[in-house]
Amino acid sequence: MSRAALVAGIGLALPGVVEAQDSVDEVVVTGQRQAYRGGVPLSDTPQSITVLDQGVLERAGVTRLSDALDLSASVVRQNNFGGLWDSYAIRGFAGDENLPSGYLVNGFNAGRGFGGPRDLSGIDRIEILKGPNAALFGRGEPGGSVNLVTKQPSFQPAGSFTARVGDFDLYRGELDWTGPVVDDRLAVRVAGFYEDAGSFRDTVETHRSGVFPSALLRLGAGTSLSYELEATRQEVPFDRGIVSIDGVLDALPASRFLGEPGDGPLQADALGHQLQLQHDLSDDWSLLVGASWRETDLEGFSSEPELAASRQQLYVDGRSLSRQYRFRDYEADHGVVRAELSGRFDALGGLHRVILGADRDTFDNAQYFLRFRPPSVSSNPTAQQGYVIDVFAPVYGRFAAPTPTLQTNRLDEQTAWGVYVQDQVRFGDRFELRLGGRFDDFEQTSTNRVNGVVTRFGDSRFSPQVGAVFHLSPAASVYAAYGEGFRQNFGADADGNVFEPEESRSIELGLKANWSGLTSTLTVFSLEKTNVLTSDPVNAGFSLAIGEAESRGVEADVQGRLPGGVDLWLSYAWVEAEVARQVIDAGTGLVIQPGDRLINVPEQALSLQASKEGRIGGAQILLGGGVQHVGERLGETASSFELPSHTLVRLFADWSVTSRLKLSAAVNNVFDETWYANSYSRLWVQPGTPRAASLTLRYRY
Known part of the structure; x- marks a missing residue:
């Protein structure tokens, strides 16, 4: 059977879209095509890509993005804003x-x-795209990007219900259902x-x-329209963690x-839409x-430790913690429009797989503080x-909340458009060459709503890539x-000039292998970026875009099935991320010397998970375990304060x-180890969860 006939046959037999690769063995069936992929299999991509699929995520028992990313040793947690957002660094670099x-x-x-x-409700898999991606994605960190691939509607009815209970009064329910609504024309899916x-x-x-909820409409042979909605609400008390004494x-x-419990929770809302039209020419x-269009809002009060040493009573008597009292109302609107043409043709002695695309990105960030x-x-x-609060004998509500005054009332608006092209050419059976580039034009407007001052900055950048x-x-x-890339900095300096964007360069060398059921990747990388925000030594409270940082390291990722039917997941990273130029930290005002490590980035990290299925007394059983090791990390910039290493089982x-x-039953942190997830300063340290057990019941229909 010819490749074209086989692909057509699979397309008729299964719902969704069929992507034809270079041989029959590389036919991939998906619900919708992924942008920036261009029909190139992951095995042929000149970069390290880690895929956390449903099997890995379910065995890990994770329900949040931050916990899932712990499975990749190259991704480490950063300051999570009191538990109100996801923050991480890939290969040592955060945003x-x-x-x-x-x-x-x-x-x-x-x-x-x-x-x-x-x-992670409604998420099918997580792709960690490490290395130089900016020539396609644009405006990203040089360490890599995280792509969440959602579960798509299916014309085959299916669904599941999951209930979980656990220590610390955890109660959670999940629902996922999909099926046809109008014969083979319209399918819907609802997850929540x-x-x-x-x-x-x-x-x-x-x-x-x-x-x-999502819907997939087949408009004709080779044409489909999909829509997805995201609507979430979270009420979380603002929690900066513990302090070091x-x-x-x-x-x-x-x-x-x-x-202060009396502050109540902060409320975070998100409402997002995605609409995609796919047509096979x-x-x-x-x-x-x-x-896509996404609106988010964060609002509420909080009481937080004061970081300035000159205002902190804890440094005087060792027990009275001076605190700030804050109110935030942050709103953001984010819109993206894009179009991408991908295809393949033979020319000049090679098979060309080409991507041509353009996009427009708008981001409005309003902060009232x-x-x-x-x-x-x-x-x-x-x-x-x-x-103050006595850290050894806290009395909540001891004082009435003080009256906060206006600190910030500003609107930052970013608008950018870009065009990109990539051509990956296969010459014979052994060699492939990738060439690509992206041109971006962007503009940022910052409006100080207090005094009406408006500042504007615009520029353009070309980001090349070769592999x-x-x-x-x-x-x-x-x-x-x-690859090269950039990321626009928010805000302006003391003279009202909008900051120059961060610029980055990255290089990596790697080995990929697929032997005896195991897929392995070994990578060596080196990254650098400039125009990192630092404190202005002359104008207190303002910043300058003059910082520089470097990161280099080695990664090893292995997944698959060992002899004997043992499923294995192994991820290891050695990373050396440090400051490359003397600067003053924008948050603390402390001097950072060249060679100082970047905060929250361990030199070594390891994630291991193994499981095996079998029958015991006629019952189908899966038994498994996992180990996560995170080495010592700098816990506060420009200091010797460190978070200790930890190993969780x-x-x-x-x-x-x-x-x-x-x-399903699980016990996390089996040996009840005391550990710390991340920090921003010695007064903002997030402790990790002690030993916790959970029980999950999942019904699929």
Whole structure:
């Protein structure tokens, strides 16, 4: 049977879209094409890509993006804004510490607003696209990007219901259903979750809910229209964690909450839409046109430790923590429109797989921020004036909340459009060459709503990329890649000039192999970026875009099935990320020296998960376990304060009661180790969850 006939046959037999690769063995069936992919199999891509599929995610028992990313040793947690957003670094580099880490959803930029931590309900898989991606995606971090691929509607009826209970008053329910509505023309899918949970943290409770409906309409042969909605609400008390007392992290119990329960939770809402039209122009060419719009809002009060040493009573008596009182109302609107043409043709002795695309991105960030700060300790303020709390014997509600005053009322608007092209050419059976580039034109307008001052900045950038793959054998290949990119900084300097964007360069060399059921990738990389925001040494409270940073390291990822039927997931990373130029930290005002490590980035990290299915007494059982090791990390810039290393062990088991009903049990942090997830300063340290057990019932129909 010819390849074209086989592809056509699969397309008729299964719902969705068939992507034809270079041989019969590389036919991939998907619900909708992914942008920026261009029909190139992941195995032929000159970069390291980690895919967390449903099997890996279910065995790990994760329900939030931050927990899922722990499975990749190259991704480490950063300051999570009191539990209100996702923040991570890939290969040592994070984005703006005052904004959540951006991620993609089906290739659309989607994580830049204030909608709260991302839940995994409705997510089919997570792709961690490491290395130089900017020539396609644009405006990203050089370490890589995270792409969430959602579950697509199917014309085959299916569904599931999941209920989970666990320690610390965890109650969670999930629903997922899909099926046809109008014969083979229209299919819908509805996924959603509700979670009510306590915490190991005193007085901290969270309420989260979300629904993710979607529809797929077949307009004709080779043409489909899809729509997805995201609607979530999260109510989470703002929690900066614990404080270090004279450098001792465990001087306080991990449960100690140092905010005010009376502040109530912060509320984070997100409402997003995605619309995509896919049309196959021929067997070899396809057009993908799409648009997305996402509105997010974060609002509420919080009581947080004061970081300025001159205002902090804790440094005087060792127990009275001076606090700020804050009110935030952050709103963000993010819109994307894009069109992409992808295809393949033979010319000049090679098979060309081409992507041509254009997009327009708008991001409006409105911040209204009120703040009270305690006075200088040199003025001998009273406990009430310092809004203090006794860290060893806290009395919540001891003082009435102080009156905050206006700190920020501004609107930052970014508009950018870009065009990109990529051509990956296969010459014979062994060598592939990728050439690509992206041109971006962008403009940022910052409006100070207090004094009416408006500043504008515009520029354009070209981001090239080049990569090569050499196939040593059908099961092994080596590759090399180089790319450049940029990310626009928000805000302006003391003279009202909008900051220059961060610029980056990255290079990586890698080996990919697929032997005996195991897929492995070994990568060596080096990254650098400039125009990182730092404090202005002359104008207090302002920043300059003059910082520089470097990161280099080695990664190893292995997944698949070992002899004996053991499913294995292994990820290891050695990363050396450091400052390359003396600067002043924009947040603390402390001097950072060249060679100082970047915050929250361990030199070594490891994630291991293994499981095996079998029968015990006639019952189908899966038994498994996992280990996560994170090395020592710098916990505060321009200091010697460190977070200790930790090693967490997880055990889990699944019992298939029937072909449709599964009962799962898990114990996280089996040895009840004290650990710390991330920090921003020695007074803002997030403790990790102690030992916790959970029970999950999942019914599929």
